Amino acid sequence: MALDEDKAWVLWPEYFDISRSRAEGRKVGKDIAVASPTVEMLVIAVKHLGLQYKAEPEKAYPGAWHQKKGRVLVERSLPKTLLLEKVGQHLKRMPPVHQTHQHQQHHRS
Numbered sequence: 001m002a003l004d005e006d007k008a009w010v011l012w013p014e015y016f017d018i019s020r021s022r023a024e025g026r027k028v029g030k031d032i033a034v035a036s037p038t039v040e041m042l043v044i045a046v047k048h049l050g051l052q053y054k055a056e057p058e059k060a061y062p063g064a065w066h067q068k069k070g071r072v073l074v075e076r077s078l079p080k081t082l083l084l085e086k087v088g089q090h091l092k093r094m095p096p097v098h099q100t101h102q103h104q105q106h107h108r109s
Contacts, residue, residue: 003052008073009080011046012061013037016088025063032088039070045090051075051083
């Protein structure tokens with residue numbers, strides 16, 4: 001079954017950014033938030049969950065429209081709160097070296 005982009009959940013890196021407050025767009029608790037999350041990191045987490053997705057690296061979070069950090073569209077097979085929790089838990093388990101490497105790659109481009 002193909003991903004229905006019109007009905008897909010949208011995941012922005014900002015949802016998982018520990019430096020953001022809830023008012024600034026963070027959607028997960030600080031216990032599963034990470035520093036400088038990237039679309040690439042979200043893709044790894046979504047792949048790990050075995051879900052269909054589409055990465056859109058050219059998109060900008062509406063609250064930070066001038067920064068194009070991208071987003072990931074994900075199939076709606078889970079409630080969004082559960083999806084956010086599972087992705088956040090996977091991001092938190094990523095080795096800090098991997099998180100730093102992904103962050104550096106993102107800023108070079």
